[in-house]
Amino acid sequence: MMPSKSQLKKDKYFLQVEQWKKKYGLPQEQEKKIKWQDLTTIKADRICAKKGCDRTFNLHRHHKGHDYIFACILPDVYAPRYIQYHNDDCCYLCKQHHQAIHRYYAPVVDEFFKEIVGLTNKDLEYCCERYKARLTKMCENFIQVKVRNHVKSKRKSMGGRKHE
Numbered sequence: 001m002m003p004s005k006s007q008l009k010k011d012k013y014f015l016q017v018e019q020w021k022k023k024y025g026l027p028q029e030q031e032k033k034i035k036w037q038d039l040t041t042i043k044a045d046r047i048c049a050k051k052g053c054d055r056t057f058n059l060h061r062h063h064k065g066h067d068y069i070f071a072c073i074l075p076d077v078y079a080p081r082y083i084q085y086h087n088d089d090c091c092y093l094c095k096q097h098h099q100a101i102h103r104y105y106a107p108v109v110d111e112f113f114k115e116i117v118g119l120t121n122k123d124l125e126y127c128c129e130r131y132k133a134r135l136t137k138m139c140e141n142f143i144q145v146k147v148r149n150h151v152k153s154k155r156k157s158m159g160g161r162k163h164e
C-alpha cells in the first residue's frame with residue numbers, strides 16, 4: 001500500500017530531525033539521561049495554549065516562531081536549538097489549533113521564501129531573525145484570542161465526557 005502524502009511528509013520531518021540530532025545533539029550518554037520527548041504528541045497533563053480551548057488530548061508541541069523552516073535553511077544556526085524544544089520557544093496546541101496557526105502563518109511563510117531568494121550569509125540570517133520574530137508574535141497573538149464556545153458544544157454533540 002502506498003503511504004499517504006501526509007505520512008510521507010511526517011516521515012521526512014522525522015528523518016530531518018534525526019539528522020539534526022545526530023549532527024547537533026548531545027553526546028549519546030547525556031542524551032540517554034535527558035530522554036528526548038516524543039516529537040509531536042504529548043500525553044502529559046496539559047491543555048491547549050489557545051485561550052478558551054479546553055482540549056487536553058492530541059496536543060502537539062509547536063515552535064512559536066515556526067523554527068523548523070529556519071533550521072532547514074540555516075541548520076548550523078537554528079537546528080541545535082530547534083532539537084532542544086526550549087520551553088520559551090514552544091507551546092502546546094490541540095490538533096485543530098495547531099493546523100489553524102500554520103494556516104495563519106502560510107502567507108507570511110510564502111513572503112519569506114520570496115524574500116530570501118539570492119540572499120547569503122548575514123543578510124539571510126538577518127532575514128530569518130526578522131521573520132522568526134514576526135511569526136512568534138503572530139503565534140502569541142493567536143493564542144490570546146479567545147475561542148468561541150464551539151469547542152464544548154462540539155464535544156457534547158460527539159457524546160464526549162463532561163469536563164470540569
Ligand SMILES: [Zn+2]
Pocket residue numbers: 061062063098102
Ligand atoms: Zn507547529
Ligand SMILES: [Zn+2]
Pocket residue numbers: 048049050053054055093094095096097
Ligand atoms: Zn485548542
